[in-house]
Amino acid sequence: MSYRIGIDLGGTKTEAIVMNEAGEILSRERRPTPVADGYDAILNNIADLVFTLEQPIGSKAHVGIGHPGAVSVRTGLLKNSNTVCMNGMPVKADLERLLDRPVRMANDANCFALSEAIDGAGRDANVVFGVIMGTGVGGGIVFHQKLHQGLQHIAGEWGHNILEPDGPLCFCGKHGCIENFLSGPGLLHAYRKAGGNQGDDTKTIVAKAANGDALAEETMQLFLDRFGHAMSIVVNILDPDIIVLGGGMSNLERLYTEGRDALARWVFNDELLTRVVRNVHGDSAGVRGAAWLWPARGEND
Numbered sequence: 001m002s003y004r005i006g007i008d009l010g011g012t013k014t015e016a017i018v019m020n021e022a023g024e025i026l027s028r029e030r031r032p033t034p035v036a037d038g039y040d041a042i043l044n045n046i047a048d049l050v051f052t053l054e055q056p057i058g059s060k061a062h063v064g065i066g067h068p069g070a071v072s073v074r075t076g077l078l079k080n081s082n083t084v085c086m087n088g089m090p091v092k093a094d095l096e097r098l099l100d101r102p103v104r105m106a107n108d109a110n111c112f113a114l115s116e117a118i119d120g121a122g123r124d125a126n127v128v129f130g131v132i133m134g135t136g137v138g139g140g141i142v143f144h145q146k147l148h149q150g151l152q153h154i155a156g157e158w159g160h161n162i163l164e165p166d167g168p169l170c171f172c173g174k175h176g177c178i179e180n181f182l183s184g185p186g187l188l189h190a191y192r193k194a195g196g197n198q199g200d201d202t203k204t205i206v207a208k209a210a211n212g213d214a215l216a217e218e219t220m221q222l223f224l225d226r227f228g229h230a231m232s233i234v235v236n237i238l239d240p241d242i243i244v245l246g247g248g249m250s251n252l253e254r255l256y257t258e259g260r261d262a263l264a265r266w267v268f269n270d271e272l273l274t275r276v277v278r279n280v281h282g283d284s285a286g287v288r289g290a291a292w293l294w295p296a297r298g299e300n301d
């Protein structure tokens, strides 16, 4: 029996699980990420979690880590992480030294996609596009249950495709990225720009729209149409069997009906066979996907 430890390194918490070959979670531990204490403390925290979790197993586990940002293929240094003290650091090499074993790392949206592709909503699909719509927008591509990270590890990063060039300025330096429209803050921005109440949060906007508020409904219609537009770019290129949604905005029921209808209107085809579904693993998808960076059935083991 070989065990995997998956780590989901977040900006506020670090979560770790031990998973067996059947994908069952045997134990789980969550700790705050010691961001204020800096880079070394964050890495030592991960190492301590691994050693603690593998004590009852009695053997060394494979370790996979899901994280924000990307490890540069050219330099091996982490970039684009919102935990800024990690950026520019050789995270993978340092962890491999601390843990005395090879470590696999992938972006958190990629881990989400992998988890849903292997034993989640996309388990019977050959090509899965996993989408995170939360405070940011990201995505991951899985072919035949194998993560496709791409030459530069940016495969699936549709959140920074430009949807409307005259849109809001994105943190990436461009204007009108998909993330600026389909994230939670994006919905809020559109609502306020249209004259909506500054104090309303996303839940309030959704509820107001359901109760017939014209401005909230108009904002939701625009949001759903932009979802269809943005998603059609992915479908026209990748044509996945299934699109699995995750992140806070994925709780919006209308995405699976009206959002999908909008996609059908935007896509370059006279019909839409693509399934657009909710994720199965919820908040555990990231940490499960990190564990699945070490695939089952002996591949690369």
Ligand SMILES: [Zn+2]
Binding pocket: 159, 160, 170, 171, 172, 173, 174, 177, 179
């Ligand atoms: Zn951007």
